Amino acid sequence: MGKSKALEVPQVTSHNESCGPCLILFLLIKMINKSRGKILGVLALFLVMVWYSIYREDRYTQLFYFPVQENNKTTCPLGEVEKKAAQLIGNYTRDHPLFLQLKDYFWVKTPSLYELPYGTKGSEDVLLRLLSITHYSLPESIQSLKCRRCAVVGNGHRLRNSSMGDTINTYDVVIRLNNAPVHGYEQDVGSKTTMRLFYPESAHFDPRTENNPDTLLVLVPFKPMDFQWMEAILNDKKRVRKGFWKQPPLIWDANPEQVRVLNPYYMEVTAAKLLNLPMKKPRKVKQKPTTGLLAITLALHFCDLVHIAGFGYPDSANKKQTIHYYEQITLKSMAASEHNVSHEAVAIKRMLELGLVRNLTYF
Template identity: 35%
Template sequence: MVTLKNLSVEDPEESGLPLLPEAKNIEQAAVTNGKTELRKFFISRETNLCLSLVLLLGCYSAVLIPAYLPKEQPVWENGSLQGRDTVLLNRSASLLARECRPGWCGERLRSAALCLRLPEIPVFLQEGRAEWAQPPPLGLQDSEERAARTLQTLPQRGPPPGLGGGGCSRCVVVGSGGVLLGSRLGGHIDQYDVIIRMNNAPVFGFERDAGSRTTIRLMYPEAAPQSPREYQNTAIVALVVFKSLDLEWLASVVTKESLGWWSKLWFWRNVVESVPLQPENFRILNPEVLHQTSLALQTYAKQQRKMVPTLGASAVVMALQLCDEVSLAGFGYDLQHPDAPLHYYESLRMDAMKSQVVHDVSAEKVFLRELVAAQVVTDLTGAL
């Protein structure tokens, strides 16, 4: 009861009088309607689960389906693939048809006065301890004893059979560049005396463009081909030592003894434990080849620093020491066109090279271009 100037107003809540039945019904209806509205606002668990699954599948489809749709394959701008095929094939055929010129690469290299000194050492590591001023991959500093032990497992350490016998030899270094795709150079590549490949670049399924046999495959453990068939028609597998542990891997492969689990942990990806070749088919690349390649590339680099060359550039320098004539196929990065295929055997695009910081591919391209311009080597695919 509230009293204002002799006036009294009775508070209904303080009143002891019961509510009318109609009022009770109205109040209950209001509560029921409120609960109903809340149920309508919040969906059921079953409906929520279904919608979540639909949204999840939709997101996965938006991401995955475009990756499997056919894409238009970009062409190289250094000459149309269609327009240059006949010219390049004819030039390659005429090169193979003429007599091999003994000592051609060495003579051209000396007359061109390029910043490349071919080391007067064996291409493959030989018996005997040497003092190395650089750690792997540019040397064997602090890994000499491990290298000596691995060499003991190799019955042969010289060049492949047929080289060094006094005859004239032709080499072709087959790069992994996308420019090789559609080149139809496979039959020409197979006619060379020495065919050099790098890492896991496949042969099986790409014989028409890349050839079918391999004389020397340069590789390190993490980049070794996983498929046993890629070692068919292969004369030599040559290890490129990037770290001391790589020597242990080679010894385990040659002797067929399993590599310890602790050693396996230090590889940045799973490595093959078996290579279907005989012990006499293995070699170790002399690190001085990479060292001299690195010194030559520093001349063309914008920033002077210790440079680790790609296996492609190192293979070219190795070929210049082994053979009288050297040709290149599948070399040349078209960095101006990021959608161009990076490799001939996968869908990776050219812009992937921008993320790597180990190699200076721009300096390597200038270096290889000068070799081509000086007629030290021949570019079969015309992308340099």
């Protein structure tokens, strides 16, 4: 009796608008009765394909991405960075201040072994003037953290269309480089900036547009002219125009209270310990660390957890692939630079192997 009802076709009348769906239902039931095995087989195959697709995607994620674990805030790996960094960096210590401070050039006059970029020898006078109007401390909001979770955001092309913005914003400290923009790229790179490392040629002419109001603007000094540029800008003196490979901004609207001068010690560590560059005659060595590798080194000296994003370059044979997420500069432009990107890639991969840092975008 149930079967006869299932095969009963509704009458088509002007008052029965549901006749079409009823007819479709009838035909489907009839087809299922005749070929139920085939349909179940197709359904089973479909489910297997869906499972395999999800498995393959998960496997790809495991191989090439290092996602942030949600429990990092509650299970802080205190001491892990120091222990692993000591395996990579000889005489590793956290005793050196992050930023230069006035007392070292006014009261104590701490001698420096090297000239810039690995020391301050010969630049004490201009530093005395510069450090009298800038600051050196970390904000209390960072100092008071029981666990400093840091993200170092590189400028690499791999950040484009990465959708990493929300993840990057969850870190306690977000370190950015040079003039890499945030506005318009928030979905991929986030909007939070705790520190921005830069040198005069890479300074954005209006630092307020791409940073938060409380962002620390950290000068990375490569040469004495960098100190002179900063001191002239902040004291509104006659601008320094010569001695740069590219004209830096002549107007740079920044709050001196947010400006810091990076301790050249970290440039020395990056060059000598990570890139094995000779320190006996550093002026004769043309190779210098990139701001990106320097930023990672800095993070390893004050963070409890270090993740990186947007690092790595295209294959050397790929001359047309852009190297930055925000501009059309290719790897060819790096040929004339003083950076050895291959050596830096080896250094970062060594950090990844040790578990010293984790990568949010594949390297």
